[in-house]
Amino acid sequence: MKDDEAQVEAANERFYRAFESLDISTMEAVWAHGDHVRCIHPGWGLLSGWDAVRQSWEAIFQSTREMRFSVSDVRPSVDGYIGWVTCTENILSDVGGRVGVTAVLATNVFERRGDGWLMIHHHASHIFAAAARDDS
Amino acid sequence: MKDDEAQVEAANERFYRAFESLDISTMEAVWAHGDHVRCIHPGWGLLSGWDAVRQSWEAIFQSTREMRFSVSDVRPSVDGYIGWVTCTENILSDVGGRVGVTAVLATNVFERRGDGWLMIHHHASHIFAAAARDDS
Numbered sequence: 001m002k003d004d005e006a007q008v009e010a011a012n013e014r015f016y017r018a019f020e021s022l023d024i025s026t027m028e029a030v031w032a033h034g035d036h037v038r039c040i041h042p043g044w045g046l047l048s049g050w051d052a053v054r055q056s057w058e059a060i061f062q063s064t065r066e067m068r069f070s071v072s073d074v075r076p077s078v079d080g081y082i083g084w085v086t087c088t089e090n091i092l093s094d095v096g097g098r099v100g101v102t103a104v105l106a107t108n109v110f111e112r113r114g115d116g117w118l119m120i121h122h123h124a125s126h127i128f129a130a131a132a133r134d135d136s
Numbered sequence: 137m138k139d140d141e142a143q144v145e146a147a148n149e150r151f152y153r154a155f156e157s158l159d160i161s162t163m164e165a166v167w168a169h170g171d172h173v174r175c176i177h178p179g180w181g182l183l184s185g186w187d188a189v190r191q192s193w194e195a196i197f198q199s200t201r202e203m204r205f206s207v208s209d210v211r212p213s214v215d216g217y218i219g220w221v222t223c224t225e226n227i228l229s230d231v232g233g234r235v236g237v238t239a240v241l242a243t244n245v246f247e248r249r250g251d252g253w254l255m256i257h258h259h260a261s262h263i264f265a266a267a268a269r270d271d272s
Contacts, residue, residue: 040241040243040261043261043263043264044264046209046224046241075174077172079217079247080217080218084218086184086257105181107176107257121220123222123259123261125176125178125179125260125261125262126179126261
């Protein structure tokens with residue numbers, strides 16, 4: 001089980017390196033390509049199926065000059081053929097010339113495929129620091 | 137598999153009825169109670185472990201007068217002992233006397249336990265309609 005969790009954590013890390021690459025073929029290699037894959041970018045609506053998910057990455061990569069992730073609080077879980085991770089994405093980005101630093105929480109789901117793990121779901125959402133302090 | 141998906145969809149529905157009940161013992165019955173459960177309320181930081189998750193529901197229920205969910209675009213998936221659902225929560229709420237209508241996207245993860253399904257992860261985040269229109 002520990003090995004499985006380490007593998008899922010590695011797949012999660014590979015996703016963020018693919019995101020940083022801003023290269024669509026690198027991102028393609030991280031994902032399963034079926035109708036069952038889904039993706040929720042921060043503030044976006046649900047994207048369902050690989051074609052829609054792939055198009056979203058193309059659009060993001062085209063509008064992004066640079067993006068660097070420092071991923072923290074990575075918590076992998078595995079049960080059978082499904083692995084899921086929650087983590088905090090600490091992001092330094094340059095989108096359209098605007099440099100920003102932001103923190104995003106992500107839930108990433110992977111499926112076991114042969115001896116590797118492919119992403120089937122990415123749900124990312126902004127943390128509002130004040131709300132977290134007030135309510136928790 | 138279709139039966140499994142229907143069961144997970146029913147567990148998802150049960151979660152929203154528990155949320156509407158604003159009753160902590162009804163919500164307790166929906167969740168697994170281990171250290172592995174996690175929860176991300178819209179804008180909050182990650183809550184990890186049942187104690188923290190339970191406390192968050194108590195706080196939400198104490199500050200909420202009424203909440204009504206109309207859940208749409210419900211997409212259940214099952215693989216072995218894990219089921220996961222994405223859905224849109226269309227929410228009518230009365231928090232501290234302020235009535236609001238909002239749309240939230242959720243990823244809900246369940247684990248099979250005997251002949252039922254218990255929630256182990258809830259990730260909810262606001263949809264920004266303009267961002268979704270511009271980018272997708």
